[in-house]
Amino acid sequence: MVMPAPGVAGSGGSAPGSVGDVRRSNLALVLGRIAEFPPGAHPSRAQLAAATGLTKASVSSLVLDLLDAGIIREIGFNPQGRGRPGVGLELNPGRAVMGMEVNVDYISAAVVDLAGKVLLREVQERDNRNSVDGPVMAALAVLAARVRSAAGERGVEVLGGGLAVPGLVDPAAARVLTAPNLGWAGVDLDLGALLPEAPLGVALFNEANAAALAELRHRPDGASDFLFVSGEVGVGGGLVIGSELFTGPGGHAGEVGHIVVDPDGARCSCGGTGCLETVAGQDAIFEAAGIGSVEHSRSAAMAKLLQALDARQPGALAAVERAGRCLGIALASTARVVNIASVVLGGHFAVLEPWLRSPLLQSLQKYAPGRYASGQVSVSAVGESGALLGAAGSVIRSLVEAPHQLLS
Amino acid sequence: MVMPAPGVAGSGGSAPGSVGDVRRSNLALVLGRIAEFPPGAHPSRAQLAAATGLTKASVSSLVLDLLDAGIIREIGFNPQGRGRPGVGLELNPGRAVMGMEVNVDYISAAVVDLAGKVLLREVQERDNRNSVDGPVMAALAVLAARVRSAAGERGVEVLGGGLAVPGLVDPAAARVLTAPNLGWAGVDLDLGALLPEAPLGVALFNEANAAALAELRHRPDGASDFLFVSGEVGVGGGLVIGSELFTGPGGHAGEVGHIVVDPDGARCSCGGTGCLETVAGQDAIFEAAGIGSVEHSRSAAMAKLLQALDARQPGALAAVERAGRCLGIALASTARVVNIASVVLGGHFAVLEPWLRSPLLQSLQKYAPGRYASGQVSVSAVGESGALLGAAGSVIRSLVEAPHQLLS
DNA sequence: AGCTTTAGTTTATTGCCTGAACTATATGGG
DNA sequence: CCCATATAGTTCAGGCAATAAACTAAAGCT
Numbered sequence: 003m004v005m006p007a008p009g010v011a012g013s014g015g016s017a018p019g020s021v022g023d024v025r026r027s028n029l030a031l032v033l034g035r036i037a038e039f040p041p042g043a044h045p046s047r048a049q050l051a052a053a054t055g056l057t058k059a060s061v062s063s064l065v066l067d068l069l070d071a072g073i074i075r076e077i078g079f080n081p082q083g084r085g086r087p088g089v090g091l092e093l094n095p096g097r098a099v100m101g102m103e104v105n106v107d108y109i110s111a112a113v114v115d116l117a118g119k120v121l122l123r124e125v126q127e128r129d130n131r132n133s134v135d136g137p138v139m140a141a142l143a144v145l146a147a148r149v150r151s152a153a154g155e156r157g158v159e160v161l162g163g164g165l166a167v168p169g170l171v172d173p174a175a176a177r178v179l180t181a182p183n184l185g186w187a188g189v190d191l192d193l194g195a196l197l198p199e200a201p202l203g204v205a206l207f208n209e210a211n212a213a214a215l216a217e218l219r220h221r222p223d224g225a226s227d228f229l230f231v232s233g234e235v236g237v238g239g240g241l242v243i244g245s246e247l248f249t250g251p252g253g254h255a256g257e258v259g260h261i262v263v264d265p266d267g268a269r270c271s272c273g274g275t276g277c278l279e280t281v282a283g284q285d286a287i288f289e290a291a292g293i294g295s296v297e298h299s300r301s302a303a304m305a306k307l308l309q310a311l312d313a314r315q316p317g318a319l320a321a322v323e324r325a326g327r328c329l330g331i332a333l334a335s336t337a338r339v340v341n342i343a344s345v346v347l348g349g350h351f352a353v354l355e356p357w358l359r360s361p362l363l364q365s366l367q368k369y370a371p372g373r374y375a376s377g378q379v380s381v382s383a384v385g386e387s388g389a390l391l392g393a394a395g396s397v398i399r400s401l402v403e404a405p406h407q408l409l410s
Numbered sequence: 411m412v413m414p415a416p417g418v419a420g421s422g423g424s425a426p427g428s429v430g431d432v433r434r435s436n437l438a439l440v441l442g443r444i445a446e447f448p449p450g451a452h453p454s455r456a457q458l459a460a461a462t463g464l465t466k467a468s469v470s471s472l473v474l475d476l477l478d479a480g481i482i483r484e485i486g487f488n489p490q491g492r493g494r495p496g497v498g499l500e501l502n503p504g505r506a507v508m509g510m511e512v513n514v515d516y517i518s519a520a521v522v523d524l525a526g527k528v529l530l531r532e533v534q535e536r537d538n539r540n541s542v543d544g545p546v547m548a549a550l551a552v553l554a555a556r557v558r559s560a561a562g563e564r565g566v567e568v569l570g571g572g573l574a575v576p577g578l579v580d581p582a583a584a585r586v587l588t589a590p591n592l593g594w595a596g597v598d599l600d601l602g603a604l605l606p607e608a609p610l611g612v613a614l615f616n617e618a619n620a621a622a623l624a625e626l627r628h629r630p631d632g633a634s635d636f637l638f639v640s641g642e643v644g645v646g647g648g649l650v651i652g653s654e655l656f657t658g659p660g661g662h663a664g665e666v667g668h669i670v671v672d673p674d675g676a677r678c679s680c681g682g683t684g685c686l687e688t689v690a691g692q693d694a695i696f697e698a699a700g701i702g703s704v705e706h707s708r709s710a711a712m713a714k715l716l717q718a719l720d721a722r723q724p725g726a727l728a729a730v731e732r733a734g735r736c737l738g739i740a741l742a743s744t745a746r747v748v749n750i751a752s753v754v755l756g757g758h759f760a761v762l763e764p765w766l767r768s769p770l771l772q773s774l775q776k777y778a779p780g781r782y783a784s785g786q787v788s789v790s791a792v793g794e795s796g797a798l799l800g801a802a803g804s805v806i807r808s809l810v811e812a813p814h815q816l817l818s
Numbered sequence: 819a820g821c822t823t824t825a826g827t828t829t830a831t832t833g834c835c836t837g838a839a840c841t842a843t844a845t846g847g848g
Numbered sequence: 849c850c851c852a853t854a855t856a857g858t859t860c861a862g863g864c865a866a867t868a869a870a871c872t873a874a875a876g877c878t
Contacts, residue, residue, distance in 0.1 A: 018463040019435035020835055021864050027427040028866085048825055055426040060866055062826060079875095085824025086874040227659035241747075243659050250749030251635035251651050261743040262777050264673065273779040274742065334682065335669040335740075339649075339747045341658030369670050371681040428866055429833050436835085456856055465836055470857060487844095493855025494843035821877080828871070834864090841858070848851090 025064075026406045028056060032064045036074055036091050037402045041117055046080050046088025065091065071408045072097060073116070073401070093117045098153060099401075100163035100197060101394030102146060105209070106130055106183050106235070109142045112387070113153045113160060114394040116401070118219065121158060123387075124149050132185035135178070139191060146196045161401070161408070162202025164393030165193060166212040168234065170254055173206045182271065183235050201408060205397055209389045210256070210348075211247055213382075214240025215399075216392030217346050220383045225344050229336055230382070231258055231329070233349030235300070236271075237279045241340060247396075248340070259283070261332040278332045282325035284350050290321035304350065311357055319357070326358040330365020337373040345374065348382040355381050433472075434814045436464060440472045441813045444482055444499055449525055454488050454496025473499065479816040480505060480567075481524070481809070501525045506561060507809075508571035508605060509802030510554060513617070514538055514591050514643070514708075517550045520795070521561045521568060522802040524809070526627065529566060531795075532557050540593035543586070547599060554604045569809070569816070570610025572801030573601060574620040576642065578662055581614045590679065591643050609816060613805055617797045618664070618756075619655055621790075622648025623807075624800030625754050628791045633752055637744060638790070639666055639737070641757030643708070644679075645687045649748060655804075656748070667691070669740040686740045690733035692758050698729035712758065719765055727765070734766035738773020745781040752786040756796060760789045 035053050039045050045053070051061045068074045072094055080088040093116035102111045107130065112123040126145055130138055142165075150160050169181025180187045193204035207215075214230035217240075221228075226245040232238040237259030241248040249255050259279040260272050267276030280286055288294070288303050291310060310318035333345055347355055359379065366374045384391055401407065443461050447453050453461070459469045476482045480502055488496040501524035510519045515538065520531040534553055538546055550573075558568050577589025588595045601612035615623075622638035625648075629636075634653040640646040645667030649656040657663050667687040668680050675684030688694055696702070696711050699718060718726035741753055755763055767787065774782045792799055809815065 018439060018468075018835090019432045021429060021432060021833090021866095022835095023435075024427045024429060024432055024834095024865060027431075031426060046825070057867055058826065059828085059868085060426075063865085080825095081875080082824065084822075084876055086826080088825055248748075252749040252751065255747060255749040257746045257749070260746045260778070262739050263670075265671065265739055265777075274777050276777070331670050331673055332743075335743050336747050338665045338668045339663060339744050341660040341663040341665070343660060369673075369682050369684070370668070426866090429835095429864090430866095432834060432865095454856070466857065467837080467859080468835055471834085488856095489844075490855065492845050492853075494857075496856055819878100822875105823877100824873100824875080826871100826873075829869090830867100831869105832865105832867080836862085836864105837860105838862105839858105839860080842856075844855080845853085846851100847853100848849100 026404070028054075028060065029064055029067060029405045029409075030403050032056070032061060033068055033073065033402050033405045036068075037093055037116075039092075041119075044077055044080060044090025044092045046090060048088055050091070067409055068405060071405065071410070073405055073408060095119070096158055098158050098160050099202070099394050099397045100146060100150065100160050101390040101392070101397075102142060102163055102165040102196065102204075103209070103390045103393065104130060104138055104142060104165070104167050104184065105389075106168065109138065109145060110387075110390055111142070111146050111149045112390050112394060113149055113158065114391065114398070115158065116398055118395065118398065120391070121156070122149050122152055123390075130184050135184075135186050135189040135191065138184075139195070143196050150197065160197060160200060162200045162397050163197050163204045164207055164212070164397040165191075165196065165204055166207045166209045166389035166393040168209040168238075171206050171208050172253065176206055178206075202397065202401060205393070205400070207389075207393050207396065208238070208240075208254075209234075210238030211240040211249070212390075212392035212396065213348055213384070213388030214242050214256075214346075214392065215247055215396045216384045216388040216390075217348070217382060218242050218245060219391075219395050221346070222383060223380070227342055228344040228346050229256065229258065229333070229340075229342055230346045230348055231333075231351055233282070233284065233347070233351040233354075235284050237283050241342070243340070243342070258332055258336060261335055263328040263331040278328055281328040282351075287321050287325055287350070287354075290324065291315075291318040293318075304353065308353070311354075322354055322357045323361045325354075326361035327365045329358065330362045331369055333362075334366055334370035334373065337370045343374055344378040344380075346380055346382055348388060352381045352385070434812070436462075436468065437472055437475060437813045437817075438811050440464070440469060441476055441481065441810050444476075445501055445524075445810045447500075449527075452485055452488060452498025452500045454498060456496055458499070475817055476813060479813065479818070481813055481816060503527070504566055506566050506568050507610070507802050507805045508554060508558065508568050509798040509800070509805075510550060510571055510573040510604065510612075511617070511798045511801065512538060512546055512550060512573070512575050512592065513797075514576065517546065517553060518795075518798055519550070519554050519557045520798050520802060521557055521566065522799065522806070523566065524806055526803065526806065528799070529564070530557055530560055531798075538592050543592075543594055543597040543599065546592075547603070551604050558605065568605060568608060570608045570805050571605050571612045572615055572620070572805040573599075573604065573612055574615045574617045574797035574801040576617040576644075576646075579614050579616050580661065584614055586614075610805065610809065613801070613808070615797075615801050615804065616646070616648075616662075617642075618646030619648040619657070620798075620800035620804065621756055621792070621796035622650050622664075622754075622800065623655055623804045624792045624796040624798075625756070625790060626650050626653060627799075627803050629754070630791060631788075635750055636752040636754050637664065637666065637741070637748075637750055638754045638756055639741075639759055641690070641692065641755070641759040641762075643692050645691050649750070651748070651750070666740050666744060669743055671736040671739040686736055689736040690759075695729050695733050695758070695762075698732065699723075699726040701726075712761065716761070719762075730762055730765045731769045733762075734769030735773045737766065738770045739777055741770075742774055742778035742781065745778045751782055752788075753782065754788055754790055756790040760793070763789050 051058045098115040110125040170179040210232035230240040239256040239258035241256035260277040264276035268280045270277035459466045506523040518533040578587040618640035638648040647664040647666035649664035668685040672684035676688045678685035
């Protein structure tokens with residue numbers, strides 16, 4: 003049979019393969035196995051050899067490199083009953099990364115150790131609507147420095163970080179293309195200034211994408227393919243396929259908010275017509291439900307909507323029902339285009355899920371029967387801090403997949 | 411910065427990397443460079459060393475393996491002006507693969523050499539509507555054997571093949587899940603019987619996907635990201651992203667025919683409602699245009715439709731205009747979900763392009779402004795034989811990416 | 819204490835790439 | 849015609865990484 007080459011091979015790319023690449027690959031393989039052990043259980047070198055298919059000798063040598071780099075450490079013993087007990091290995095809890103977020107009404111930073119444990123978190127309220135990037139980033143740098151030094155006092159070194167921003171980004175260029183709710187467009191960020199001298203630097207993420215990645219780590223069902231729908235002012239999405247974020251050729255796939263759900267519908271801020279966002283975005287729901295969003299803060303408007311729903315107010319119920327129905331249409335089309343069968347609701351969709359669920363499932367049944375089972379529509383497991391955790395988690399994952407970055 | 415590991419590394423997967431993998435990777439690298447040279451220009455070992463970054467010594471050794479396996483051969487000289495002339499290398503034209511196709515009203519087979527040249531082709535008319543797989547496959551095996559021995563008489567050895575089928579397939583299991591127009595569902599194919607003892611075996615492809623791959627090889631603009639829309643009885647699609655077929659987690663991505671374009675529309679054969687296929691499939695267009703498709707053959711109906719369009723008959727014009735508009739809606743949503751910006755029209759969409767183009771572009775402008783430029787909507791460069799050529803081309807590509815399969 | 823069992827290290831071997839030296843084969847000038 | 853120059857391709861020693869097998873280490877069991 004014709005099959006793609008397994009394991010290490012599989013370039014077709016441009017770089018020549020040398021012997022050193024094998025070591026890089028195997029370092030990642032071993033570290034990956036250590037990382038995927040449940041916290042509390044620490045694999046020994048022998049277990050890693052069995053799990054990876056490498057020989058004990060190779061594993062010993064690879065583990066030595068990882069220990070030298072401080073990425074992992076030895077911890078206690080691992081008695082097996084008979085025989086010499088193995089030495090447990092774990093991700094070094096003295097090394098961490100920082101997740102950061104700029105959102106409409108706050109900036110935040112959190113230190114997450116390599117095992118994924120949140121050590122410190124600080125949220126600072128700040129009105130970033132129609133802001134200028136410079137001062138916001140300066141404030142975030144101050145916040146990051148404070149949290150970083152607090153970590154340092156506890157003996158934790160921050161290796162790198164990730165910043166999540168609500169807008170379209172070009173991660174390679176550290177550029178925010180457009181973030182309508184911040185009022186940013188085409189701004190180049192000085193990410194290095196957030197964590198000076200951190201060996202891994204700072205990576206940039208779209209907020210919905212980062213939240214989708216957080217969901218990937220924290221999903222109770224361990225799903226590796228799903229669409230995360232982020233309901234904020236706009237409707238965003240993060241597409242996770244094969245445990246990887248799928249961003250498409252242009253880098254902005256999963257923008258489920260602008261799928262056409264009503265060809266005769268309203269004009270959208272994106273210039274299109276009948277986009278999901280015009281029906282299921284926060285402002286659209288508030289308006290349809292007869293709740294002003296301008297005079298209240300958005301969270302107050304949401305509280306008011308929930309009250310109205312509890313009181314079974316027809317306008318509110320109809321608005322949410324319509325949002326659910328249209329979300330179903332968009333998800334039906336998504337199922338066809340990327341052949342995905344599971345959805346995670348975040349943002350206001352998570353909050354409104356009790357009212358959304360039924361029209362959503364009916365709509366899926368009508369437009370894409372058999373594509374989604376009812377258990378395949380679930381609610382975010384991480385909640386509001388998803389973007390923060392996802393940005394940090396993604397940096398950790400990059401490290402686990404390419405540990406040679408930290409070898410001397 | 412946090413980046414995935416380049417070149418050979420990049421597993422995270424399960425297989426350990428050994429030294430031998432480096433060779434496999436570099437064999438593919440060298441062979442890939444030879445393959446991408448334009449026909450007529452034959453690279454020397456020295457040029458390959460420069461192009462790949464490998465040393466001359468390594469390239470010599472790798473080339474020797476490829477020569478021994480018969481995948482490439484030396485051809486003539488390559489005078490550079492001064493100095494010793496290099497020896498040209500090319501893909502061995504004495505080795506080939508076979509593309510095969512089962513379609514509604516024919517079966518076909520073609521022998522394509524490793525450079526992509528079609529050496530032989532045979533199409534055999536056969537009504538496969540509501541057929542049983544056994545006799546069809548038997549007839550195809552006879553056809554394949556005949557074409558294979560004709561190639562053998564010309565000194566060409568067939569290494570493997572690919573079969574394209576109009577339906578959902580599971581390539582790994584050699585299983586056709588459902589092919590409505592053939593009347594097949596859940597049939598296991600004996601692909602090995604088509605090309606007994608061929609070292610690479612026979613791979614199975616969905617027709618639209620195979621056609622999309624053919625498009626990839628023959629696109630004049632060299633685009634590496636596009637959606638191929640295949641208009642047959644149904645509306646299929648093949649999504650090419652980064653020069654790879656993107657099949658999604660379930661293996662059936664790009665099914666653009668079942669995107670919802672009219673929430674209040676007609677019931678679709680897939681069980682959904684308002685799918686693109688209910689508006690833009692061949693039968694749907696014929697019906698809307700007032701042309702019976704039952705009494706005529708499908709090709710006769712298409713001729714009648716073209717006549718009606720030429721005569722500016724309002725019903726026909728309106729039917730095609732509506733199909734174009736709805737295709738635009740589907741493509742707008744696709745642009746959002748997978749962030750693709752270029753479309754290739756195949757099947758009846760290619761035939762009807764003069765009438766479709768304008769409503770399609772208007773629709774794209776209305777629903778996804780800025781996503782597709784007018785030049786980004788083009789017509790298939792390969793025409794009817796796309797699936798056949800694509801299946802063969804894909805097998806060739808698998809070989810070029812994993813040549814070690816043929817080493818002793 | 820001695821046997822058994824399992825963990826981890828040491829050592830010889832093999833495979834592959836690299837760099838440098840070397841051979842082979844062309845052009846062009848005296 | 850012969851030799852300098854330039855380019856192609858091969859040979860050979862060196863280094864790195866994985867492997868297999870032998871060896872050392874550290875426990876439990878009898």
